[in-house]
Amino acid sequence: MIRFILSIVLFLSTAGNIFAADKAVVFKCLNKNRYEVYLNLQDDYRADSSMLGSISRQLLRGFFSIDRIPDKYYSVEKIDNISYFGFDITQYTVIPKDKDRFRQILWLDNSERIVKLEVYDNVNTLMFAFSGFDYMNGAMHSRHHKGMGHGIGKGMKQGTVGGGLGEEQEGPNGYRRNVADKFKFWDTPEFYHGFRHFHTTVFNRNVFDLSFEDGINRFSVFIKPADRQIEPVSKIVYGNYLFSRIIDDVEYTVYGTVSFGFMEDIINLIHENIKTVIDTASQGGILTSEIYNKK
Secondary structure: HHHHHHHHHHHHHOOOOOEEEEOOEEEEEEEEOOOEEEHHHHHHHHHOOHHHHHHHHHHOOOOOOOOHHOOOOOOOOEEEEEOOOEEEEEEEHHHHHHOOOOEEEEOOOOOOOOEEEEEOOOOOOOOEEEEEEEEEEOHHHHHHHOOOOOOOOOOOOOOOOOOOOOOOOOOOOOOOOOOOOOOHHHHOOHHHHHEEEEEEEEEEOOOOOOOEOOOOOEEEEEEEEEEOOOOOEEEEEEEEEEEEEEEEEEEEEEOOOHHHEEEEEHHHHHOOOOHHHHHHHHOOOOOOOHHOOOO
């Protein structure tokens, strides 16, 4: 579908259509039980404040380093020398070795910029797909990408993990930044099964959001006091799994590209150590396996 849409865009461009352009961003995602498609032909992708435009930017990465994929959890299949509108592209299929992570197919140019991306869940359903390409200059990453890990978010404390402090090359995959000036993402211990903590947004002492990555797949955990009792919820929202439940008057919502079972395990692990998690997050620290291995 993505390839078909891009072909139509290219055809309209060569035909001299007044609305055509020599660049295109296409984003397709599964939302609940239907696919939604976003198409942008504007020069500045960041100028679009629509819901799908904003979501697509949040899900993208500026670049991708295949050598940061942990071989303990993934195998990688590679196809070289693919011609894509005159550019040399390499295709990588990143295959999880367990059922908790999502499979991803990436088309990268020679500078590790993402030209195309497809993400599939553990039952091989397409979760979301993206293509951002300038037919004259190649991948459009530098023009459109901001995403998680850049700058101080609304309500975020200065110095919080992921606050955008520090130099280049040390952040999670897709961001050429440190997690913070004293935290080197790839040198920090794992939190759980290959996932490292890389970003915290603190809204107040009891409301915060934690983000984790294993080199390719990500999830975030939003924690707040429960204002009402609800049954556990599991659904697909804009290309990601979402699982929410309440334990002891604390509401946990996990959103990302991991299985519902893995999300429930994460909630249980955090809840069992909630005091340490709150203390660490509110002080701008990183969460590692030490919070539960010390017991």
